[in-house]
Amino acid sequence: MPEIVGTLRRLLRETxxxxxxxxxxxxxxxxxxxxxxxxxxxxxPTVVLELRAHKLYITVSDASAAPILRPVPDDTRTSGxxxxxxxxxxxxxxxxLIGSYGKAVWAVAAVGG
Structure with a gap:
């Protein structure tokens, strides 16, 4: 399944x-x-990409309702x-949170125009 990351990235870049x-x-x-x-x-995961008014809205959802935990910043960490x-x-x-389904993590990026 990790190969999907590269495939999605190439599709987005080309588009x-x-x-x-x-x-x-x-x-x-x-x-x-x-x-x-x-x-x-x-x-x-489910991926939704929306281009609106020179901004790209990226939403990635999955079936885990576990909270997102950000580790304390540490320059020696090799992951996280x-x-x-x-x-x-x-x-x-x-x-x-998406009801009893899970969660969606989203980000917005300007893409110029």
Missing amino acids: LQIIGRGADVPCLLLSELVTNALVHGDGA RGLDLVDSPADEWGVE
């Missing part, structure tokens, strides 16, 4: 390039959110930096 939009930050956000769902979530990588370049991001 944004075709319409003349920047792809680096959106691809990073998508990769991190999907990887986190695969590693820490439950079941196959996914949400730090999301926080910095995203215009905004957050987590929402």
Whole structure:
């Protein structure tokens, strides 16, 4: 299932390039959110991408209602930096519980126009 991260990233990059939009930050956000769902979530993640008014809305949901825990910042850590990588370049991001189903982690990135 990890190969899906690269496939989704390539699809997003190609789509944004075709319409003349920047792809680096959106691809990073998508990769991190999907990887986190695969590693820490439950079941196959669902990915929704929406382009609205020069912003890309990325939502990745999974069936785990477990809370998102961000480790204390530590430069010596070799893993656990996914949400730090999301926080910095995203215009905004957050987590929402989806009833009894699980959770959705979302991020927004400007893609120019």
